[in-house]
Amino acid sequence: xxxxxxxxxxxxxxxxxxxxxxxxxxxxxPRTAPGRAACRIGGWGALAGSAALRIAGGDWPIAxxxxxxxxxxxAALVTLTLTYRPTFARTALAPLFILAALLAALLAAx
Amino acid sequence: MAWLHGWAGLALGWLVYAIALSGTAxxxxxxxxxxxxxxxxxxxxxxxxxxxxxxxxxxxxxASPDWYLSxxxxxxxxxxxxxxxxxxxxxxxxxxxALDPITGRPDGIRDTLGGEFLYRxxxxxxxxxxxxxxxxxxxxxxxxxxxxxxxxxxxxxxxDFFTLRPGKGKRSWLDAHNVLGVVAMPxxxxxxxxxxxxxxxxxxxxxxxxxxxxxxxxxxxxxAPGLVAPAATGRAAPPADVRMMLRDAVSRFDGGTIGxxxxxxxxxxxxxxxxxxxxxxxxxxxxxxxxxxxxxxxxVSFYAEDRPAKRTYDILYxxxxxxxxxxxxxxxxxxxxxxxxxxxxxxxxxxxxxxxPARTGHRFVSRITVGIVAGMPLAIAAFLWANRxxxxxxxxxxxxxxxxxxxxxxxxxxxxVAMPPRRGWAWLMVLCGATWLMLPLAxxxxxxxxxFAGGALGxxxxxxxxxxxxxxxxxxxxxxxxxxxxxxxxxxxxxxAAA
Amino acid sequence: xxxxxxxxIAARTLGATVGAYALAAxxxxxxxxxxxxxxxxxxxxxTIVGVLAMPAAAIWMFGASSIRRAWGGLALAGGVATIITxxxxxxx
Numbered sequence: 001x002x003x004x005x006x007x008x009x010x011x012x013x014x015x016x017x018x019x020x021x022x023x024x025x026x027x028x029x030p031r032t033a034p035g036r037a038a039c040r041i042g043g044w045g046a047l048a049g050s051a052a053l054r055i056a057g058g059d060w061p062i063a064x065x066x067x068x069x070x071x072x073x074x075a076a077l078v079t080l081t082l083t084y085r086p087t088f089a090r091t092a093l094a095p096l097f098i099l100a101a102l103l104a105a106l107l108a109a110x
Numbered sequence: 111m112a113w114l115h116g117w118a119g120l121a122l123g124w125l126v127y128a129i130a131l132s133g134t135a136x137x138x139x140x141x142x143x144x145x146x147x148x149x150x151x152x153x154x155x156x157x158x159x160x161x162x163x164x165x166x167x168x169x170x171x172x173a174s175p176d177w178y179l180s181x182x183x184x185x186x187x188x189x190x191x192x193x194x195x196x197x198x199x200x201x202x203x204x205x206x207x208a209l210d211p212i213t214g215r216p217d218g219i220r221d222t223l224g225g226e227f228l229y230r231x232x233x234x235x236x237x238x239x240x241x242x243x244x245x246x247x248x249x250x251x252x253x254x255x256x257x258x259x260x261x262x263x264x265x266x267x268x269x270d271f272f273t274l275r276p277g278k279g280k281r282s283w284l285d286a287h288n289v290l291g292v293v294a295m296p297x298x299x300x301x302x303x304x305x306x307x308x309x310x311x312x313x314x315x316x317x318x319x320x321x322x323x324x325x326x327x328x329x330x331x332x333x334a335p336g337l338v339a340p341a342a343t344g345r346a347a348p349p350a351d352v353r354m355m356l357r358d359a360v361s362r363f364d365g366g367t368i369g370x371x372x373x374x375x376x377x378x379x380x381x382x383x384x385x386x387x388x389x390x391x392x393x394x395x396x397x398x399x400x401x402x403x404x405x406x407x408x409x410v411s412f413y414a415e416d417r418p419a420k421r422t423y424d425i426l427y428x429x430x431x432x433x434x435x436x437x438x439x440x441x442x443x444x445x446x447x448x449x450x451x452x453x454x455x456x457x458x459x460x461x462x463x464x465x466x467p468a469r470t471g472h473r474f475v476s477r478i479t480v481g482i483v484a485g486m487p488l489a490i491a492a493f494l495w496a497n498r499x500x501x502x503x504x505x506x507x508x509x510x511x512x513x514x515x516x517x518x519x520x521x522x523x524x525x526x527v528a529m530p531p532r533r534g535w536a537w538l539m540v541l542c543g544a545t546w547l548m549l550p551l552a553x554x555x556x557x558x559x560x561x562f563a564g565g566a567l568g569x570x571x572x573x574x575x576x577x578x579x580x581x582x583x584x585x586x587x588x589x590x591x592x593x594x595x596x597x598x599x600x601x602x603x604x605x606x607a608a609a
Numbered sequence: 610x611x612x613x614x615x616x617x618i619a620a621r622t623l624g625a626t627v628g629a630y631a632l633a634a635x636x637x638x639x640x641x642x643x644x645x646x647x648x649x650x651x652x653x654x655x656t657i658v659g660v661l662a663m664p665a666a667a668i669w670m671f672g673a674s675s676i677r678r679a680w681g682g683l684a685l686a687g688g689v690a691t692i693i694t695x696x697x698x699x700x701x
Contacts, residue, residue, distance in 0.1 A: 062435075333652070
């Protein structure tokens with residue numbers, strides 16, 4: 001749950017970054033692809049999903065505190081990615097989502 | 111508001127940085143204690159360990175008015191005892207001793223404060239009571255005000271959320287300052303506020319005097335009803351079965367474990383045994399306390415906090431302590447603490463870079479900043495080196511470790527004052543990184559444990575993890591030194607507006 | 610720095626430190642006197658709110674557009690707390 005929560009938070013923040021002019025240009029986000037509004041909605045959605053995943057892991061007061069830290073970690077990862085591997089922020093989006101979903105499904109099944 | 115952010119940040123900035131960094135290390139207080147006492151290898155159940163420790167204290171400290179114990183747990187394998195002992199100069203003070211969980215005795219365990227030193231330094235700053243705590247409170251309030259004014263001043267922090275532009279001198283420092291401040295912003299605000307709140311009984315006693323007047327005894331009794339402390343009778347009485355009392359306490363803890371144990375007036379007929387549940391599985395600081403009459407083993411009181419305002423305070427305090435179990439949470443606290451320390455450090459560096467280097471005052475500030483920012487992590491490393499280098503049997507070695515910490519810090523600041531800031535910074539950071547990088551090797555030679563002593567094969571998880579962390583910290587120190595040394599500032603230094 | 614500017618900053622700093630602490634103390638005292646619950650709960654509530662008042666006051670002292678507004682706001686908040694404290698009397 002923690003790993004998928006982190007992956008989903010990273011994907012969400014990457015989407016939010018791509019909804020910003022500077023970072024979209026930085027990452028070479030194509031103009032025809034989902035627009036800035038869609039990125040923003042998807043980003044916030046993914047963040048909410050990452051919170052839900054961590055809270056589903058149990059003990060919600062501690063979960064909320066931990067999720068705050070997870071988002072911070074994800075933000076640091078996205079910032080470093082955008083700085084040093086800008087196009088990776090774009091190409092890694094889909095795999096991040098899929099990996100997070102797979103991990104969550106796996107954990108739910110166990 | 112920019113004026114407030116810059117000057118409030120500088121006023122106690124060096125102190126807040128030292129507090130933040132020592133607090134960050136304190137996240138792993140228990141683990142650090144184990145690392146600094148490599149002689150302890152045995153493990154024992156909590157009831158057995160506490161009973162053994164109490165047996166030892168009955169012989170070693172019968173005259174102490176009370177004994178306090180931290181039971182061993184998953185993060186700390188020693189039983190940590192504290193009791194009042196006579197000092198060499200005739201006075202008495204509390205002494206901290208680590209006891210072997212199996213034998214209950216301190217024999218053969220090197221004398222060290224372990225994680226306790228950085229924990230105490232974090233809010234007492236090695237100053238006499240109450241000055242250290244007052245200064246730490248002021249620093250916490252200053253941090254809180256600086257953070258809030260920083261959010262107002264750096265208006266673009268949310269627009270520039272993901273923006274880091276390396277290799278651009280001051281621009282890069284500002285980006286780093288903003289990013290580090292923003293990604294862990296909830297942590298920064300929380301830790302500053304809860305830090306101030308944790309010392310509030312000392313700093314803001316006015317609400318207590320509003321309701322209790324001068325009757326502080328009634329206030330203390332009502333604020334913490336679980337801390338039963340009867341008056342001594344002066345008659346001696348042998349203790350009943352301690353193990354039974356401890357087991358009874360655990361059975362009331364709802365699946366929890368033992369956190370702290372206290373004996374008030376040991377040996378007296380009125381002695382009580384207070385067993386407090388570990389708060390390691392909840393947000394709130396402190397948990398249920400079960401108290402027994404030592405002479406009879408009878409339950410005197412069981413108290414679990416359920417008053418809403420006090421619960422709220424306990425949760426805020428617990429958020430500061432960050433002791434709740436998931437190991438990930440400890441690492442997130444550690445990383446966020448590093449981010450806060452780095453936000454303060456970059457802020458201090460920006461302050462000096464934004465001002466005229468020709469002025470003596472500014473030059474002095476920028477050199478001291480270099481000394482403190484690089485000197486603190488160096489001094490912490492020196493503290494750990496001292497633990498490995500000083501002979502385990504040396505008299506007064508716990509104090510010697512602490513002295514070395516302050517000596518190295520002072521030396522770093524003196525060196526930085528004597529050097530041009532860029533050179534001083536580069537060399538101190540290289541030294542700091544190298545000191546951390548070489549610590550695992552020194553530790554392996556001194557103790558035969560850890561990464562370079564086959565610890566990974568033997569499953570010595572704590573020592574291997576510590577070594578890996580030291581290597582990462584050392585590598586980061588070297589990397590910072592190299593990156594900042596490589597950057598060539600534009601030759602004619604223009605004067606720029608204040609950030 | 611011009612004299613007027615220096616005076617402005619000194620006055621605001623005084624309000625943001627000594628003034629803010631005085632306000633925190635007054636708020637803590639007044640709220641603890643007013644709080645209907647038990648003594649111990651009233652003390653905790655008053656103290657937490659008092660602590661929150663201090664950074665709020667400090668930020669206000671520097672955020673206010675003029676020094677008169679800054680000190681006026683601080684005095685107003687402190688005055689209200691003082692009146693409550695005075696009306697509630699001393700603890701019995």
